[in-house]
Amino acid sequence: MDRFQAMRVFVRVVQAGSLTQAAQTLQLGRATVTQLLKQLEAHLQVRLLNRTTRRVSLTADGAAYYERALQLLADLEEAEASVGSARSQPRGRLRIDVPSPFAQQVLMPALPDFVARYPGITLEIGASDRAVDVIAQGVDCVIRGGELRDGGLIARRLCGLPLALHASPAYLARCGTPHQPQDLQDPVHQLVGFRGAGSGQVHLPQLSRGGQVLTPAMHCRLSVDDGNACLAAGLAGLGIICLPTYLTAVHVRAGELVPLLPQWELPPMPLHLVFAPNRYVSHRLRVFIDWMTAQLQHGLA
Known part of the structure; x- marks a missing residue:
């Protein structure tokens, strides 16, 4: 044995x-x-x-x-x-779970650099916005946006993701363009709610300007638990979306989405890399954490 x-x-x-x-x-x-x-x-x-x-x-x-x-x-x-860490390469399987939009827009485009640096690491990447039990499911680390609720895990903050409100031109032609936060409370306007992985609840956008902080009581008939689905709903004219700007920027440039209330700010969404405290941190996990931190040291546009 x-x-x-x-x-x-x-x-x-x-x-x-x-x-x-x-x-x-x-x-x-x-x-x-x-x-x-x-x-x-x-x-x-x-x-x-x-x-x-x-x-x-x-x-x-x-x-x-x-x-x-x-x-x-x-x-x-x-x-x-x-032993011989200067000349040895990390090896073995690394299981990671990240939000699907992050995988598509950020991780996969950058990943060729990681696999070239560490050819001995085999990656298993899950792409979802659902809650993951790191310990029970044997996942080495997860990347998640938003406030963390499980205090029993170790979290490294990677960056803050700028947020903004957007809607499609078709939606605005049908429902009108809001010019003040109070306009968002009009029943004609609908928020495409995003259900966070931790709480499963829809969080309303919090807007601030000059020390004034407002959380309009928006109406929400549609909620999703995936960032890509939320983006698709916004593009389809189903409602106003609140997403990180790295997801919406290309669609704004293409004229498919219109920024709303640009004079008001939303607090950035914290992005964390999370792993279990009672799991020894392997060499392969350490190099991934360091690499991912370096990739996001200047945040995301």
């Missing part, structure tokens, strides 16, 4: 909460995971996990071993990364 492999499997099972999900994220067969756990328990001569048909839970001995295993794996990873 490879004790370090068995230890990694044990830690992953605890984090995932099930043998099946742990096996999937480790790319191992469920039978292999089960066998390694049995071998580890036999070697230690203690029961580490209580197993049911759906879930696993730690025994008292398992909880104590889990904390030590996390530290041992972190020390091992750090030792391996430090």
Whole structure:
């Protein structure tokens, strides 16, 4: 038995909460995971996990071993990364989840530089705006916009994304152009609401000018949970959209979207890179964090 492999499997099972999900994220067969756990328990001569048909839970001995295993794996990873780090290249699989518009507009165009620098890293990228359980789903890191709600995760702020209100010419011809924040409260106007991954709630735009802050009570008949869908709804004339300007700029230049209330400002949307605190930070994750931070050091237009 490879004790370090068995230890990694044990830690992953605890984090995932099930043998099946742990096996999937480790790319191992469920039978292999089960066998390694049995071998580890036999070697230690203690029961580490209580197993049911759906879930696993730690025994008292398992909880104590889990904390030590996390530290041992972190020390091992750090030792391996430090030996010959100047000449060694990070290797292995890196699982990332980012918002779909960010993947399309920012990450993918920049990614050739990363893969050229680090040919030993295999990337698995999920593109969605949905909430991701970093630990249970075995994801190394996620990038998300907006305020964070899970205080148990480590977050690195990458930049602030400028926001603006836009609508299509067809929408404005039909509903009129708002000239003051109060105009947005007219029932004729509709907001295409964006449901945040953390809360699932639609947040109304907050407008400020000269120390005055207003949050118009806009009407919302349509809400989405994906940035690309929100943009498409705005282009289709379904309502007023509030999105980062890096998504809308090309459509403004093409005359497909019109900026609204440009004399009023919206607070920038914070963009964070988030990862689990109890997971040792691998060499491959460290280089991705540093690379992504450098890419966004001047923010996004």
